[in-house]
Amino acid sequence: MDDIEAKIITNRNIVKDYFLLRLRLARPLGTVVPGQFVMLKIPGNTVFLRRPFSIYDYKRDVMSIMYKVKGSGTLALSNAVKGDSTMVLGPLGRGFNIYNKPNHIVVAGGIGIAGVHLLIKKIKANAHVFYGCTDEKELLLLNDLKMQDKYISTIDGSYGYKGNVIDLFRTRLKDYNARDTQVYACGPEGMLKGLKHALESHRAPCQVLVEERMACGLGLCFGCVKKTLDEKEPYKRVCKEGPVFNLWQICL
């Protein structure tokens, strides 16, 4: 892990508030596990703390992140242009454990796709992807991703299943045997809650990538915790013990 200077290659608006940022790094990142993230300095001098983003893609000295404009930090980031300098601290945290199972199910909602993109790329031949978004347009976020099976839900029904991705997932769940299945998920808190509920009786092993506000990204400040069922020390650092947790061990 290292703090690496970087320059923006492109900062492209994909659709609505979603952007893809490609960075040229001064040095390579080191081994990246899907699900790991970086702390990115926001170019310009208006944003104080760095912001965490999943490593969307990575090859030698080019790294990309996909992000959604949410508040002041991501807004400032969306205004950065080619050639702007920044710093990239990473790779950080514990990524997904890819076990050797017949079925790899990936459930993602909205910008959550950014957190599982690298994972899907890695397991593409076996990936059954459930992706939920607002409307057809957001399907552009799936980009060039190759995968075995793709199930799409849109809130407005403009493409695929009409409704949320968990409801869609429920309709398919019986096809998968819990013992042969590994579920991976990334998305808003509500989606993860729904997923837990959906899997309650099925009990397939499930790893989820969770988000929390961060200050350091390095395990220094204990600012980014997620409550777990561990009795001795319930609050675990998302940046250090996470961001990928066992769904059955965290409180949602």
Place this chain on the structure above:
Amino acid sequence: MDDIEAKIITNRNIVKDYFLLRLRLARPLGTVVPGQFVMLKIPGNTVFLRRPFSIYDYKRDVMSIMYKVKGSGTLALSNAVKGDSTMVLGPLGRGFNIYNKPNHIVVAGGIGIAGVHLLIKKIKANAHVFYGCTDEKELLLLNDLKMQDKYISTIDGSYGYKGNVIDLFRTRLKDYNARDTQVYACGPEGMLKGLKHALESHRAPCQVLVEERMACGLGLCFGCVKKTLDEKEPYKRVCKEGPVFNLWQICL
């Protein structure tokens, strides 16, 4: 007076720490009296308050200032480049009163030349200029200025009189009759003190442009005061009642 958007045309390093900044204003400035100043926003987002600079030159929608890098604000300014946006509030304060006298003497030291440049341009045919600087190289600060007489001192003696400009001025003072003379000055506090001392018995009328740290530049905060001999309200605002004061009315 107005707060005007502006873009940098050039920001040129003249010599050592001295720069000439030319700005294209979105609207013209209004009537400028020599000695008036502007409050300039420093481009970038690292400097909080604006900084005061004399209007060095001005024509229609192009305004320039000459500045010396002193601290964080002027350092940040020196890093600004062509096309950078800024804001210019002005023209501010009371400039020089140009009376109809046979002799117009201008005494300036170092970056003080920036404060009297427009004045000299205006009265060039009658301007007797005494200018003191560190060495020959700094004479570049006199630029293209036209004037009747020019007396130069350098601290290291590399050009003209060796020593400070007040000592040089003293050698010439007897040539000027107090009644026919108007002195204008701008320079460091020490120079103004020396000038006061030099003119003590001569008693020519003398207007000086003084500097003080400012927050608003508009007379709102009372941060920029100069002590005067006025008993009722000794502290006068440099930005409002000044920056040009009667030498005989201020405490130095």
Place this chain on the structure above:
Amino acid sequence: MADLSVNLFHNMLKNPVMNASGTLGYGVEIEPLWKVETMGAYVTKGLSLMPHQGNPTPRVWEVRWGMINSIGLQNIGVEAFFRDYMPFFEQKNMPVIVNFFGFTEDEYIQCAKNIVPHRLIIGLEMNLSCPNIKAGGISFGKEPEAVRRLIDRVKSSTNIPVIAKLTPEVDNIADIAQAAYEGGADGLTLINTLPGACIDTHERAFKIRGGMSGPSLKPVAIKAIYECRKRVPIPIIGAGGIMDYEDCLSFFMAGATAIQVGTATFVDPFAIPKIIQDLGDFLDKNGWDSVIDLIGAACT
């Protein structure tokens, strides 16, 4: 168009935005840029019984994302203010809040007495950050009992509503707010500058000791408003680091009925008119009928 007006001590102000005391001179200086009646009320520079010279320079110093001032309360005195500047506000029919201070209790009382009730003077804002020279220079606003007594005496000396402006440099600002309320204060202004100091490392010397203002203050002000609002039932005027309309929203939602803009005007001389404009636009765009609906919206 959403309604920006607020009621303060039975006066309708056309909007809830004022300048902070000491940051808009005597009110006349800004006129070349915008009309002072753009605001709901004008707050005077701190006035005292007798004129005050103020401190030597440097009086202002930039710090990261803020500034420190040590003006030292220079002012022409309350009498000269009424003679020289009140006609200006009369002509504009502009509500005025008179900020005043003293270096002794008696000076406060005498100063308050000298401010004769006037239809445009809607409040007396007591600057309690002032050093009490009889108590070794510790500021009036730190000791609850002293605050209670001082305000009680001021209230007996005037019929104009009294607003206590509190310093954040205290153990517990809600205790002071409560003392002010018990003394009879009709409202609070929260907060004054936060004392700080600055060194010039090149000159190896302290450059300024004074009051910090600007954005750094905002979290301290929001906390103060939150805590005082829980404790006392009088209106709060918020101040401290407001730079734009979004900052105002925080202050209203925390419980302020009106707000004051200080240092922002130095950074952008049009900050105040912009805030008023943006606030109206925001309410319109988000379907709020009145700014009043925002007040305390975050305190459930």
Place this chain on the structure above:
Amino acid sequence: MADLSVNLFHNMLKNPVMNASGTLGYGVEIEPLWKVETMGAYVTKGLSLMPHQGNPTPRVWEVRWGMINSIGLQNIGVEAFFRDYMPFFEQKNMPVIVNFFGFTEDEYIQCAKNIVPHRLIIGLEMNLSCPNIKAGGISFGKEPEAVRRLIDRVKSSTNIPVIAKLTPEVDNIADIAQAAYEGGADGLTLINTLPGACIDTHERAFKIRGGMSGPSLKPVAIKAIYECRKRVPIPIIGAGGIMDYEDCLSFFMAGATAIQVGTATFVDPFAIPKIIQDLGDFLDKNGWDSVIDLIGAACT
């Protein structure tokens, strides 16, 4: 090469730079980036007698040029710290300052007792910003008499030098410093975070109430050091908004013997090693023999 070493409680530290408590985890987390022994001493996360869970999220919130935290003192307890992490510092022969707290006086005392003297533990830093649950949650560090008594009791319970870490949210920090000194404190750490609050205007809710840290704090810290140094003759460790070596210079010149870097590490994980490097370079370039010559240089 200028000498960066300073003497603190009869220990030579190789340089005067430490982390601020709670901003460098348990000391091991930063190792992939730089070695913890780069610093003069390591300051532990705040430890208590028993483990503490801490607060729910959000625990951190960005404010303009700073942040607010409300970690709620999550820690594994003093016993587990010694068992799990002390060997790491032993192996490095690294001086440690143990930051600790309690929610009652007795918890402070018991915690201090449980920290057995150890050649590497050069001081116990008492976090006095902690709420006293027996006194209605008001923090220990606000009442001079309570501070004097608490420190007196802690001093009777340990032979390790005791450093009182003070909150800036007080009427007069020098009064607290004096009480700490009278209670027997061997040193002071100035300052802890400044309490503040923050509203999310979109959600119309308070998002966090906690301690503000970062550059906004610096003027408040410099003032505290200036005032306490005049009052008490014990060494001061400075903290609050230090981002670079120039900030350090201000702290030394104001009178600090050593400094702590907190929030800066979140902005730049290499802030601490950079500061140490730059400080040495600065001394060399400007002909200073030792960092000690800087201490108090602005206080004439």
